Amino acid sequence: MSDEHAIGFMDSGVGGLTVVKQAIKQLPRETVTFIGDQARLPYGPRPSAQVRDFSWQMANYLLKQDIKMLVIACNTATAAALPDLRQKLKIPVIGVISPGSRAAIKASKNHRIGVIATEGTIKSNAYRDAILAKYPDAEVFSLACPKFVPLVESNEYRSTVAKRVVAESLQPLKTTGIDTLVLGCTHYPLLRPLIQNVVGPNVTLIDSGAETVNGVSFMLDYMDIANTSATKRYPDQFSTTGSATAFATIARDWLDQPAFEATHITLGGELA
Structure with missing residues (x-):
């Protein structure tokens, strides 16, 4: 049975687009819903408990978009939050x-x-x-x-x-x-x-990130949640807690999508 729900991707900023780029290439029928927490990057120097909190906020935002799988497209967040998110979420969670x-x-x-x-x-x-x-x-x-x-x-x-x-x-x-x-x-x-x-x-x-998409592909088949319909019904969505313009500038170049648009959103405590 075809599952047309989106796959959620989350990262501290634009880096997760390197994973998304592979996903678009390898899984063209799947819809991408992405969030980059640019307002609070870099995550690297932050305490892991704080990274876990931020990861939860991003995951919750994506869950509200009714995603079928979550990809933590951020190594720092994978190290800090993967076991926690896997334990608490009902959908498959994949780290990098x-x-x-x-x-x-x-x-x-x-x-x-x-x-x-x-x-x-x-x-x-x-x-x-x-x-x-x-x-x-x-x-x-x-x-x-x-x-x-x-x-x-x-x-x-x-x-x-x-x-x-x-x-x-x-x-x-x-x-x-x-x-x-x-x-x-x-x-x-x-x-x-x-x-x-x-x-x-x-x-x-x-x-x-590129290696992770191989795992995503396997999991879609294994869980029988791939989109098998001939076309992609829903558009990809990209959100950032930072500047949507700055995000789109890099994304257009990296994803080779001249018409790329991003939306600014707030997750709370942006300057924490």
Whole structure:
């Protein structure tokens, strides 16, 4: 039976669009309902209890749109809130950390895996734990890159400033001998060319968000909740707690949708 309800995606800002981009490509019949909490980003430096609260507010907003599945398109929120949301919601909830970890193990030949992410995700050890649980012999090199999210959110991800910041931030990975690097924040794929340039062509970059959409596709089939009708009846919807104009500027470029529109919404305590 066809289920035409939307899939909900939530993130701290525009980073979740890297997951949405894959979803539009791989699942063209599915409707996307997205919320980015730009007013309160970055999530990385925040205490995990606060990230959990913010995640609940986003999840509740999406539940009111009658979604059939929730994708936490944010690594910091996945680390802080996934078990909690899974326990409390009746719909499937998918995070980005497990798919990214699985893909990294599969891609690595020398079992030396790098992870770059926000401070919150690195502090949680979520990637390290997920990788070592599946492959205890792996060596994991974790590095927080707090300057990356502001670069993307200020639409400077193609600038010379970005080039310098990425080169400086990734310096500690130079001597680790990694052959695989997990982009452990959904904002980071927008910096992918710069990151690849610094780590070199022999390091495989893993886009956790893109890997997550494979899991979404599997879950839609497994739960029998895919939209199997010939067309997509409902339009995609994008909301942000920040500037709808700033959000749309990046989204038009990244999603290659010149007519893209976003709506500003309020979730409460925006400046918390």
